[in-house]
Amino acid sequence: MTATEAKTDTIKPGMKVMTMLEAITDAMRTEMRNDDRVIVFGEDVGKKGGVFGATLGLQDEFGEQRCFDTPLSECGIIGAAVGMAVYGIRPIAEIQFLDFIYPAFDQIVSEAAKMRYRSGGEYTCPMVIRSPYGGGIRGGHYHSQSSEAYFCHTPGLKVVIPSTPADAKGLLIASIRDEDPVMFLEPKRIYRHGKGEVPLGEHVVPIGKGRIAREGTDVTILCYGAMVSVCEAAAEESAQHGRSVEVIDLRTLVPLDEEMVVASVQKTGRCVVVYEAPKTCGYGAELSAIVAERCIEHLEGPVVRVAGFDTPFPYTLEPLYLPDQKRVLAGIEKTFVW
Amino acid sequence: MSKTKKPAATTKAPPKVKARAKAATKPRGKQLAENSLPRPGFAAVGNPPSHTGGLVRVLDDEGCIEQGKDPNLAEDTLLFLYEQMVQVREFDRRMLMLQRQGRIGFYGPILGQEAATVGSTAAMEMRDWIFPALREGAAAMMRGLPLVEAINQLIGNGNDRCKGRQMPCHYTYKEGNYYGMSSVIGTQISHAVGAAMAAKIRGDDVVVLGYLGDGATSANDFHSGANFAAVFRSPCVLFCQNNQWAISVPCSKQSASETLAIKGKAYGIPSVRVDGNDILAVYVVTKAAVERARSGMGPTFIEAVTYRRLGHSSSDDPTKYRDEAEVKEWERKDPIDRFRRHLLRRELWDDAKETALKERIAKAVNDAIAAAEASGPPADETLITDVFAKVPENLKTQLTEVLALEGRRVNDGAFPL
Numbered sequence: 001m002t003a004t005e006a007k008t009d010t011i012k013p014g015m016k017v018m019t020m021l022e023a024i025t026d027a028m029r030t031e032m033r034n035d036d037r038v039i040v041f042g043e044d045v046g047k048k049g050g051v052f053g054a055t056l057g058l059q060d061e062f063g064e065q066r067c068f069d070t071p072l073s074e075c076g077i078i079g080a081a082v083g084m085a086v087y088g089i090r091p092i093a094e095i096q097f098l099d100f101i102y103p104a105f106d107q108i109v110s111e112a113a114k115m116r117y118r119s120g121g122e123y124t125c126p127m128v129i130r131s132p133y134g135g136g137i138r139g140g141h142y143h144s145q146s147s148e149a150y151f152c153h154t155p156g157l158k159v160v161i162p163s164t165p166a167d168a169k170g171l172l173i174a175s176i177r178d179e180d181p182v183m184f185l186e187p188k189r190i191y192r193h194g195k196g197e198v199p200l201g202e203h204v205v206p207i208g209k210g211r212i213a214r215e216g217t218d219v220t221i222l223c224y225g226a227m228v229s230v231c232e233a234a235a236e237e238s239a240q241h242g243r244s245v246e247v248i249d250l251r252t253l254v255p256l257d258e259e260m261v262v263a264s265v266q267k268t269g270r271c272v273v274v275y276e277a278p279k280t281c282g283y284g285a286e287l288s289a290i291v292a293e294r295c296i297e298h299l300e301g302p303v304v305r306v307a308g309f310d311t312p313f314p315y316t317l318e319p320l321y322l323p324d325q326k327r328v329l330a331g332i333e334k335t336f337v338w
Numbered sequence: 339m340s341k342t343k344k345p346a347a348t349t350k351a352p353p354k355v356k357a358r359a360k361a362a363t364k365p366r367g368k369q370l371a372e373n374s375l376p377r378p379g380f381a382a383v384g385n386p387p388s389h390t391g392g393l394v395r396v397l398d399d400e401g402c403i404e405q406g407k408d409p410n411l412a413e414d415t416l417l418f419l420y421e422q423m424v425q426v427r428e429f430d431r432r433m434l435m436l437q438r439q440g441r442i443g444f445y446g447p448i449l450g451q452e453a454a455t456v457g458s459t460a461a462m463e464m465r466d467w468i469f470p471a472l473r474e475g476a477a478a479m480m481r482g483l484p485l486v487e488a489i490n491q492l493i494g495n496g497n498d499r500c501k502g503r504q505m506p507c508h509y510t511y512k513e514g515n516y517y518g519m520s521s522v523i524g525t526q527i528s529h530a531v532g533a534a535m536a537a538k539i540r541g542d543d544v545v546v547l548g549y550l551g552d553g554a555t556s557a558n559d560f561h562s563g564a565n566f567a568a569v570f571r572s573p574c575v576l577f578c579q580n581n582q583w584a585i586s587v588p589c590s591k592q593s594a595s596e597t598l599a600i601k602g603k604a605y606g607i608p609s610v611r612v613d614g615n616d617i618l619a620v621y622v623v624t625k626a627a628v629e630r631a632r633s634g635m636g637p638t639f640i641e642a643v644t645y646r647r648l649g650h651s652s653s654d655d656p657t658k659y660r661d662e663a664e665v666k667e668w669e670r671k672d673p674i675d676r677f678r679r680h681l682l683r684r685e686l687w688d689d690a691k692e693t694a695l696k697e698r699i700a701k702a703v704n705d706a707i708a709a710a711e712a713s714g715p716p717a718d719e720t721l722i723t724d725v726f727a728k729v730p731e732n733l734k735t736q737l738t739e740v741l742a743l744e745g746r747r748v749n750d751g752a753f754p755l
Contacts, residue, residue: 066539073565076528078528079525079559081532082528082529083529088536110522111529115518118503118518118520119518120498120510122499123510255730256732
């Protein structure tokens with residue numbers, strides 16, 4: 001059950017209202033209780049509980065053997081995690097900000113992603129790399145980027161991005177249980193916004209299934225992460241102008257729920273793709289191509305991308321850079337009038 | 339530490355005793371004592387980086403055991419080490435020949451480094467893990483990878499464990515806890531360290547041996563891996579085969595450090611330089627490091643000084659960048675000749691045994707080549723399997739579309755995935 005669905009009910013037994021951050025901690029706690037192979041490590045994740053507090057309390061409960069600080073080396077963190085996963089335990093490695101992941105890029109794309117394939121299935125690399133990503137917190141160049149496309153472009157990696165607290169928990173648990181390496185990217189802008197109901201204990205949201213965040217018939221918006229609530233707001237405003245907008249929260253970029261995307265666009269005949277990464281070669285470009293290839297007979301307007309700029313991520317002009325409700329609305333209109 | 343110390347009655351009192359006594363009065367005493375290695379004859383780091391200076395040796399050039407250094411290995415062990423080295427060399431020679439004949443696409447020869455690989459791998463228990471670099475394929479075969487399977491990998495045929503996905507010399511052998519590496523230099527160091535951390539967390543009695551070359555000591559992963567190894571006291575041995583050349587770049591241009599071992603020391607890892615062409619020295623040094631790791635005392639860095647006598651690979655021509663006189667000099671230091679002299683001296687070996695061994699190896703290699711070459715290529719489906727645990731729909735579509743162009747179907751239309 002997602003937070004959006006939960007809103008329509010009263011709080012049920014076994015549910016708790018949480019922020020996304022709390023839901024993420026809850027997911028790790030739940031899995032660490034379930035499976036003693038699961039460990040968590042990274043910079044400042046021990047006593048401090050992470051710079052955002054995602055690992056708060058885990059060292060207290062599980063000890064320093066299972067939740068610990070590492071030296072300040074992203075390639076060391078991921079390299080060690082790969083060795084651990086190959087050996088047979090289940091590491092969750094936190095990279096403090098996605099902007100700092102590049103020293104580990106080699107370990108991710110050359111090693112983790114190719115482990116199963118290159119060894120003919122003898123060795124596998126089931127691990128989760130958790131990292132806050134995206135703009136909206138006035139973080140400037142190096143605390144704001146959305147570099148998900150690099151990882152989506154690498155065969156062998158799954159890329160998961162939640163947009164609600166309940167999904168954050170359910171998808172993270174699914175990621176920890178997954179047999180392949182998962183990039184679990186956390187939209188930090190909504191870490192503490194938009195609380196939602198989250199099931200306590202066991203809660204799994206399967207990887208590879210999108211979510212229809214809002215049903216509609218005139219135009220489909222494809223989005224993920226922090227853009228989902230922006231798109232929902234734009235859809236609401238658009239409804240006042242008589243447009244029925246369907247909003248699809250992709251939840252996982254790899255594997256993509258292509259059938260959900262195609263079915264929706266074939267139904268509506270129009271498509272807007274919204275992402276906050278630089279526009280060129282972003283994940284939205286792939287979505288546009290899929291829609292173009294598979295929905296051409298149904299399209300009644302151009303597939304429109306609403307995205308970040310092809311610039312480094314700015315500090316002061318961040319609000320201008322990020323897609324907002326107004327830009328999404330303009331994108332919707334472009335699919336009708338071009 | 340006493341646990342790891344074997345009877346070494348014939349050796350003189352090691353200098354570390356002094357260090358220990360002194361250390362007892364200092365706050366860092368415990369660390370100093372632990373950092374001194376348990377076997378006599380270990381050189382401290384920082385000695386001159388000449389071939390012999392500062393190197394642990396057991397055998398002299400003539401194959402005699404240097405005074406007071408006899409490791410007292412069983413005859414079986416000595417013969418095993420010798421036979422393995424001879425087999426590695428013969429296999430290596432034949433595979434390079436296959437490459438020259440166009441029967442395999444690439445090969446990374448080991449000639450001259452047999453003692454370093456065989457001696458170090460032999461010092462591990464079977465339950466211990468090995469993370470190799472390019473020139474340690476022999477370790478997989480020592481652990482039981484059949485020759486035919488090694489050649490399957492070199493060919494990339496349908497019986498290759500890697501399913502024809504990797505270049506030659508990228509063996510994988512899980513039953514032997516031998517890890518399937520990538521071609522990226524140094525990344526396996528962190529993996530070895532991480533696996534050792536995992537073993538420690540799980541409480542397993544497992545030590546990890548991570549191989550690297552001299553060039554890898556410049557790579558990021560060496561530095562982060564060595565640092566993690568030391569900080570987490572992971573039960574591993576980092577074994578650097580300093581074969582003097584990283585493709586065409588000599589060690590002198592790779593690093594301005596006095597030795598490579600000193601880099602390990604800088605990270606707080608007890609480090610030692612060993613004569614990599616002296617199989618007994620390699621064996622005892624590695625054995626001591628393994629015991630040290632097994633007893634909870636953390637990692638050791640070993641710099642084995644050896645020499646790559648052929649090119650980096652079958653694609654490389656070393657005459658373009660190095661002096662042949664240097665190669666000749668190292669031919670005289672051949673590790674197999676040296677150890678054979680030792681065995682002959684002890685009357686453990688003779689010409690008849692040598693001939694019989696070589697005939698046995700030649701037959702085994704011939705049979706393995708014939709069997710491997712009889713195998714066809716990997717099935718088309720293997721292009722898309724093992725990317726993920728479960729084959730995703732988009733990959734099925736991609737393969738089906740391409741095969742249809744060629745009038746082929748995926749396994750008679752029934753996708754077995």
